[in-house]
Amino acid sequence: MPAATPSSYSITIRLHTSPDYAVVGRIATAIAEQGGIVTAVDIADSRHDRLVIDATCSGFDVDHTDDLVEAVEAIEGVKVHKVSDRTFLLHLGGKIAIKSKVALKTRDDLSMAYTPGVGRVSSAIAKHPEDARRLTVKGNSVAVVTDGSAVLGLGNIGPEAAMPVMEGKAALFKQFADIDAWPICLASQDTEEIIRAVEMIAPGFGGINLEDIAAPRCFEIERRLRESLDIPVFHDDQHGTAIVVLAALRNALRVVDKWLADVRIVVSGGGAAGSAIVTLLLAAGAHDVVVYDREGLLSADDDSLTGAKRELAERTNPRRIRGDLADGLQGADVFIGVSAPNLLKAEWIRDNMATDPIVFALANPDPEIDPAEAATYAKVVASGRSDYPNQINNVLAFPGVFRGLLDAHAEDVTIEMLIRAADAIAAVVKDEEINPSYIIPSVFHPDVADTVAVAIAGEGKTSAGSTGPIKIGSHATAAPVDETGTFPRVR
Numbered sequence: 001m002p003a004a005t006p007s008s009y010s011i012t013i014r015l016h017t018s019p020d021y022a023v024v025g026r027i028a029t030a031i032a033e034q035g036g037i038v039t040a041v042d043i044a045d046s047r048h049d050r051l052v053i054d055a056t057c058s059g060f061d062v063d064h065t066d067d068l069v070e071a072v073e074a075i076e077g078v079k080v081h082k083v084s085d086r087t088f089l090l091h092l093g094g095k096i097a098i099k100s101k102v103a104l105k106t107r108d109d110l111s112m113a114y115t116p117g118v119g120r121v122s123s124a125i126a127k128h129p130e131d132a133r134r135l136t137v138k139g140n141s142v143a144v145v146t147d148g149s150a151v152l153g154l155g156n157i158g159p160e161a162a163m164p165v166m167e168g169k170a171a172l173f174k175q176f177a178d179i180d181a182w183p184i185c186l187a188s189q190d191t192e193e194i195i196r197a198v199e200m201i202a203p204g205f206g207g208i209n210l211e212d213i214a215a216p217r218c219f220e221i222e223r224r225l226r227e228s229l230d231i232p233v234f235h236d237d238q239h240g241t242a243i244v245v246l247a248a249l250r251n252a253l254r255v256v257d258k259w260l261a262d263v264r265i266v267v268s269g270g271g272a273a274g275s276a277i278v279t280l281l282l283a284a285g286a287h288d289v290v291v292y293d294r295e296g297l298l299s300a301d302d303d304s305l306t307g308a309k310r311e312l313a314e315r316t317n318p319r320r321i322r323g324d325l326a327d328g329l330q331g332a333d334v335f336i337g338v339s340a341p342n343l344l345k346a347e348w349i350r351d352n353m354a355t356d357p358i359v360f361a362l363a364n365p366d367p368e369i370d371p372a373e374a375a376t377y378a379k380v381v382a383s384g385r386s387d388y389p390n391q392i393n394n395v396l397a398f399p400g401v402f403r404g405l406l407d408a409h410a411e412d413v414t415i416e417m418l419i420r421a422a423d424a425i426a427a428v429v430k431d432e433e434i435n436p437s438y439i440i441p442s443v444f445h446p447d448v449a450d451t452v453a454v455a456i457a458g459e460g461k462t463s464a465g466s467t468g469p470i471k472i473g474s475h476a477t478a479a480p481v482d483e484t485g486t487f488p489r490v491r
Helices: 023-033 061-071 086-092 107-113 117-127 129-135 159-178 192-205 217-228 238-254 274-284 305-314 346-351 398-406 415-428 446-459
Strands: 010-017 037-046 049-060 078-085 141-146 180-185 207-210 231-233 264-268 288-293 334-337 358-361 380-383
Touching: 010 086, 023 037, 023 049, 023 061, 023 141, 023 192, 023 346, 049 061, 061 078, 078 086, 078 274, 117 129, 141 159, 141 192, 159 180, 159 398, 192 217, 207 217, 207 274, 207 398, 217 231, 217 238, 217 274, 217 380, 231 238, 231 398, 238 274, 238 334, 238 358, 238 380, 238 398, 238 415, 264 274, 274 288, 274 305, 288 305, 398 415, 398 446, 415 446
Parallel strands: 141 180, 141 207, 207 231, 264 288, 264 334, 334 358, 358 380
Antiparallel strands: 010 049, 010 078, 037 049
16 A cells, blocks of 8 residues: 555544544544554544544545545444545635734834835835835745646646645745745746736846746746846746756765766656756766657657757767667666656666666656665665655755845856755765765755855856856756866766
């Protein structure tokens, strides 16, 4: 039976039972026998003729939680009064709110916070627009923008259905970096309309976080907004993922004592996340990266490839190998999956890959291979799941990235910033802590966001005016070099 997921499929069953306190044990036993996990059993009310009991438990999907309810209801003397889904309860009324930072208790307060005093501040900003960062929420605000076309693993579900995810993103910005983020769900999936909408709202924000916009449209939207806006634009599905993958790979290579410049890497998935991961890996010093997608192994000598896939092939696969995923894994040291469930077979890890293989199966919600199965043959395994070690989670990156960008008043984001952010995350795991089951810190590690912010802000104030900042579009090919003109030797 699959492992339970306490947070996502947690329910509270309110029960009316006979006044027999032994029934608590029978309830817990019935849930456990069905494979559920009991997290709490509370007596909500006790009378001479009945007990009211709240049993909180979790299953691994909706059907399983239904089975748990039926198992409890089958107990003699137990009646199910109602069932509450704790995830839906958490979302009632939304997850975020606006509150005033200033007291508005007197006429005097009002005259300064609003009219007539606010007019003086508006006039000052009109003369010096750059002061908007200091005198308004702009300096600490990010727009989380989506068109609802590629939400989590749910696909094109539209802007209203995307709202809970964008609210959650805003809550994470606040929790981990004290940034005021606003969910902006656009009722259009037209590239030109999205670009224009973001351009029109940009004056009120210090940064734009593009989220859950399908490829290849997301590439064009990000590129154009970077050109037209004077605030940083960051597509988290691409670059947040790439940062955390690079950080985790740095430490995984420390575990197996290999170097990034020497290993062979196969990336499964040539979409937004895959393209960004490839760009950052190449910039960080990787030389042998092969991409697998629906067309097979992408190679520059494949004349059938067009568009983004063609461009991706031209930057990768230096050995020009062709075929399927199994062919690409011959002699590979690293597998990184951002594609689809159940693509990777365990025997390919055992028979095809190099010694001490590294497997990152990151497809959500179901990975390319079950992490427990992959761990049978791989030295280091990571996934996007919270119920296994080494969770690759963008929360490790985007709060600190935007904190650094806002603090530095940055106007752009560079490849160098992203590499520094990845290195900062990797460095949070100390030498004495690192092992195959701990290559990446927890999202709740107190040092992560601040460490990333400092790394990002290192050049943020000068990035917009520096000589030739490296853009983070799908066409980026440059990599950092040292004073000798060669790649630094880093893991």
